Every structure is written in structure tokens, then in C-alpha cells.
Amino acid sequence: RLYIQEGAYEGINSDVAFAQMCLETGYLTFGNLVVPEMHNYCGLGAIDAAHPGEWFATEQIGVRAHIQHLHAYATTENVRLNGTLVDNRYKWVRPRGKAPTIFELAGTWAADPLYGEKLDAILEKMQTF
Known part of the structure; x- marks a missing residue:
């Protein structure tokens, strides 16, 4: 729900962001540098x-930061955020x-040079739901 809401607000594909969260967190198992309490769903920083x-106070702010970071990667300078910036x-x-x-997120x-392919594979799995 948060990915759908935040993605729609900033014009970012929520399925892509959700797939990235699955990849970055090991389907919310975490286990590396980032821990669940950080509400950092994409390994920011x-x-x-x-x-x-990075640490975020709530799940929603963590998802918002993730969406905003994807916004920076996907849009040009002349496209502004709709919401208040939370992504440091x-x-x-x-x-x-x-x-x-x-695919351009790789590198x-x-x-990981296969980062885009890994995201694509998760997106393909999501299509069955």
C-alpha cells in the first residue's frame, strides 16, 4: 500500500520500487548492514x-525516501518532487x-552488472499475482 501511494504521488512505478525493495532487503529478511528498524528499504547510504x-522514523518515510531516490535516477533536473524531500x-x-x-540501475x-536483470526477474514473478 505504501509503495502504491508514494509511487503514485511522485510518478514512480510502484511495482519497480517494490521489486527493488525485495531485492535490496532479501524480501524483508535484511541480514547485511541494514536492519529492519532503519526503515531503509533500498540500502540508501x-x-x-x-x-x-540511512535511518528513517517510520515505514512510510522510508518508502518515501526510496521513491524519491528512484525519482532522482529516473527524471531530469526540470522534474521536481511533489512532496517534501526526505531522501538525504x-x-x-x-x-x-x-x-x-x-537496466540502467546496474553500475x-x-x-552488480546483473542488477537490472535481477529486478526484471522479480517483476516477472510479480505478474503472476
């Missing part, structure tokens, strides 16, 4: 033990609009 990632890393996405498709959002 998670680099290493010294930089485990939004400003670091340069150039804006560098990944208008899931930008994530170092």
Missing part, C-alpha cells in the same frame, strides 16, 4: 560497517535521470 545506511542522498544523484529504466545504483 549502506556502504560498509562505518556507514551502515537525493542531491548526490548526478546526473539526474541517469537510469530511466531498471549506478548497484555495482
Whole structure:
């Protein structure tokens, strides 16, 4: 529900964001740097033990930050957010609009060269529901 609401508000495909959340969190099992209490569903700022990632006060704010970060990757400078910025890393996405498709997230959002294919596979599974 939160992904649908926040995605619609910012014009971001909620299915893509939800699939990314599944990939980044291991289907909400977490287990790496990010823990459930962080409400960080896409690994924002998670680099290493010294930089485990961003913390958000609620699930909704965490989902909003995720949607906003995807917004930065998918849109150009002239497309503004509808809501108040909660993603502290939004400003670091340069150039804006560098990944208008899931396949272009490979090597930008994530170092994994198969990142886009992994998201695509999750999206294909989601189509059966």
C-alpha cells in the first residue's frame, strides 16, 4: 500500500520500487548492514560497517525516501518532487535521470552488472499475482 501511494504521488512505478525493495532487503529478511528498524528499504547510504545506511522514523518515510531516490535516477533536473524531500542522498544523484529504466540501475545504483536483470526477474514473478 505504501509503495502504491508514494509511487503514485511522485510518478514512480510502484511495482519497480517494490521489486527493488525485495531485492535490496532479501524480501524483508535484511541480514547485511541494514536492519529492519532503519526503515531503509533500498540500502540508501549502506556502504560498509562505518556507514551502515540511512535511518528513517517510520515505514512510510522510508518508502518515501526510496521513491524519491528512484525519482532522482529516473527524471531530469526540470522534474521536481511533489512532496517534501526526505531522501538525504537525493542531491548526490548526478546526473539526474541517469537510469530511466531498471537496466540502467546496474553500475549506478548497484555495482552488480546483473542488477537490472535481477529486478526484471522479480517483476516477472510479480505478474503472476
